[in-house]
Amino acid sequence: MKIAIITGASSGMGMEFAKQLDLSLRKTDEIWLLARRREPMEELARSMRHKTRxxxxxxxxxxEMKQFAEVLAIGKPGITALVNCAGTGNYGDFLGQSDKSVSDMVQLNIVALTRMTKLCLPYMRRGSRIIQLASGAAFMPQAAFAVYAASKAYVYSLSRALNRELQGRGIRVMAVCPGPVNTPFLTNxxxxxxxxxxxxxxxxxKTxxxxAKxxxxxxxxxxVSVCGLPVxxxxxxTQSMQNLLQYFT
Ligand SMILES: NC(=O)c1ccc[n+]([C@@H]2O[C@H](COP(=O)([O-])OP(=O)(O)OC[C@H]3O[C@@H](n4cnc5c(N)ncnc54)[C@H](OP(=O)(O)O)[C@@H]3O)[C@@H](O)[C@H]2O)c1
Incomplete structure (x- = not known):
């Protein structure tokens, strides 16, 4: 069985990826929607053309991640696409943020994304795709959004490195780097x-x-998918500066 996995599918861009991939994905039997809130995903699943889990x-x-790993190990599906959308951000001074809020951001944006990518890769074959939600914040440190921007710089760097590393296996990895998008992320x-x-x-x-881009x-x-003129x-x-530095060093 061939499946696509979308994390953060209960809201915002994850939900929108599910809708658009539902229309465009070929050679995929099921789309698996992952998040903590069941209700929005079940409502979405009812409107999808693909069989949805x-x-x-x-x-x-x-x-819970170990249980998910077991589900994959038992079913041994071929994963045609992994879209890692689960992510969060907290605006505010670094020192003013609670330890828990900082740690939660790192755990979700960095650790969980890395773990999910590593978990899914053995089930991917030539032609499989990984889409990682980074951000325009990946390109430059941001005061008052320090941990978030740093976490997205990590996602961007990991994605680009893996894209190169997995070239031989015919698996592509793309980082999505938008500016602000009208999702619940912003109010959160x-x-x-x-x-x-x-x-x-x-x-x-707009999501x-x-x-779509x-x-x-x-x-x-x-x-890399970059959206919005300022980004x-x-x-x-930033790319030009890097190229220039590489030229002189
Ligand atoms: N919106 C923007 O302006 C913007 C700009 C650039 C990049 N991004 C990035 O785009 C990605 C998607 O964000 P969005 O704008 O679509 O935000 P969103 O609407 O708030 O969606 C976040 C998703 O992550 C899921 N999630 C959060 N914690 C989770 C956990 N512990 N386990 C599983 N799922 C979890 C949420 O579902 P549950 O609550 O149901 O678990 C939700 O489905 C994020 O990585 C964000 O950093 C957003």
Missing amino acids: VIVIDVTNER AYGDISHLSCLKKLTMM ESVV AVADCKRGKS KLLYFV
Whole structure:
């Protein structure tokens, strides 16, 4: 059996990836939706064309991840696509954030994403795809969003390195790097989104267009999907600087 796995499928971009991949995925028998809240995933599953499996899981929970690993080990599915959308951010001064909030962010954005990727890779074959939700925040450190931006820099770096490392196996890895997108992430991160800068408010993107671009970029075999003009400019500048440094060192 061939399956696609989407984490963070109960909301925002994970949910949108599920909808768009449901229409575009070929040679995939089932789409597996993973998150902690069952209800939104079941509602989504009812509207999908593919056979859909809802898996209620906290991807930061050791025991639940072991159970998921067993499900894969028993079923031995071929994984055609893994989309890692589960992620969170907390805006605010580093020292003002609770230890738990910082640790939760690291556990989810870094540890769980890495573990899920490692867990799924043995079931992937030539042509399989991994899409990792990084962020435009990956390209530059951000005061008052320090741990979040650092966690996304990790996702970006891991994705690019794995894309190179897995070339020989014909598996592609793509990092998705949008600016602000209108999902519950923003209210969870900022509380009151009036804290957002005017630039962020003006350039906020729709979930549908970010995901549509990511799906198209993935089909084209890109290693990075950058959405939104300010993030594209930032990407261009940081890449150019890196290339320049490499040239002189
Ligand atoms: N929105 C933006 O402005 C923006 C911009 C750039 C990058 N991103 C990144 O895009 C990704 C998706 O974010 P989004 O905007 O779609 O946010 P969202 O709507 O808040 O979705 C986050 C998803 O993660 C799931 N999740 C959270 N903790 C989990 C856990 N412990 N175990 C399993 N699932 C968990 C949530 O489901 P449950 O609560 O049901 O578990 C939810 O489905 C994140 O990695 C985020 O950092 C977002």
